[in-house]
Amino acid sequence: MPSGTMEEVQVPAGAVDERAAIEVPAEEASAPEIEEKSRAIEEAALDAIFRAARTHDKFRDEPVSDETLNALYDLLKWGPTSANCSPARFLFLRSRAAKERLRPALSSGNREKTMAAPVTVIVAYEPRFYDRLSELYPLSADARSWFSGNEAFAGETAFRNGTLQGAYLIIAARALGLDCGPMSGFDKAKVDEEFFAYRGWKSNFLCNLGHGDPAGLGPRLPRLAFNEACEIL
Numbered sequence: 001m002p003s004g005t006m007e008e009v010q011v012p013a014g015a016v017d018e019r020a021a022i023e024v025p026a027e028e029a030s031a032p033e034i035e036e037k038s039r040a041i042e043e044a045a046l047d048a049i050f051r052a053a054r055t056h057d058k059f060r061d062e063p064v065s066d067e068t069l070n071a072l073y074d075l076l077k078w079g080p081t082s083a084n085c086s087p088a089r090f091l092f093l094r095s096r097a098a099k100e101r102l103r104p105a106l107s108s109g110n111r112e113k114t115m116a117a118p119v120t121v122i123v124a125y126e127p128r129f130y131d132r133l134s135e136l137y138p139l140s141a142d143a144r145s146w147f148s149g150n151e152a153f154a155g156e157t158a159f160r161n162g163t164l165q166g167a168y169l170i171i172a173a174r175a176l177g178l179d180c181g182p183m184s185g186f187d188k189a190k191v192d193e194e195f196f197a198y199r200g201w202k203s204n205f206l207c208n209l210g211h212g213d214p215a216g217l218g219p220r221l222p223r224l225a226f227n228e229a230c231e232i233l
């Protein structure tokens, strides 16, 4: 088995792809069988997730329940990761005491809005994600060894896929009617020491969650046009 790129390690040439044999638990197999042509989601959903969704600094004084946080994870977990490695870990800070532990790590511009948000999630990743691959990727008996002896490859894989899962969190939150305020302005070393010293997770970014107050929004910033950001060959 060559090691290196994911293209090399995903499914070995000639191997039987046994994905069809993995069963989704009945209670989770809820996606309806829908025809290709009707798969596009409603315009209103596209607005809620992308076009009208904004990054919020200010949130209404409304709590976010355990049920909602569970529903959020139960959606985002279905977003794809390479070899199904699922390296992201999420620490939801909701209590006053938990928020106070975060305060010293926040940049000054992010401090007060984060302390006031109903929930702040630390989007982190597990550098030893490969210890779970025998369950998560049973298609290959040696999946763990692709990463366990190659720290650089494991680190890149954890960060890439953990970041993707952070993006899935934002999309899932918006789909559930929550608003998000993602932030990278904080001291990672302080957060890792305060929250993850004993289990080795690494912080990636923070995201405030709640029901946004539109009164806190400024004008929307532009995006690059298709021909500035994309090319079709």
Ligand SMILES: Cc1cc2nc3c(=O)[nH]c(=O)nc-3n(C[C@H](O)[C@H](O)[C@H](O)COP(=O)(O)O)c2cc1C
Pocket (backbone or CB within 6 Å): 053, 054, 055, 056, 109, 110, 182, 183, 184, 185, 186, 205, 220, 221
């Ligand atoms: C990974 C990430 C890190 C960010 N870090 C910060 C931050 O530290 N402080 C802040 O005020 N905004 C931060 N932002 C917010 C962005 O500036 C904002 O999402 C962007 O301007 C788009 O705004 P819009 O969603 O309202 O169009 C961050 C956004 C992302 C996705």
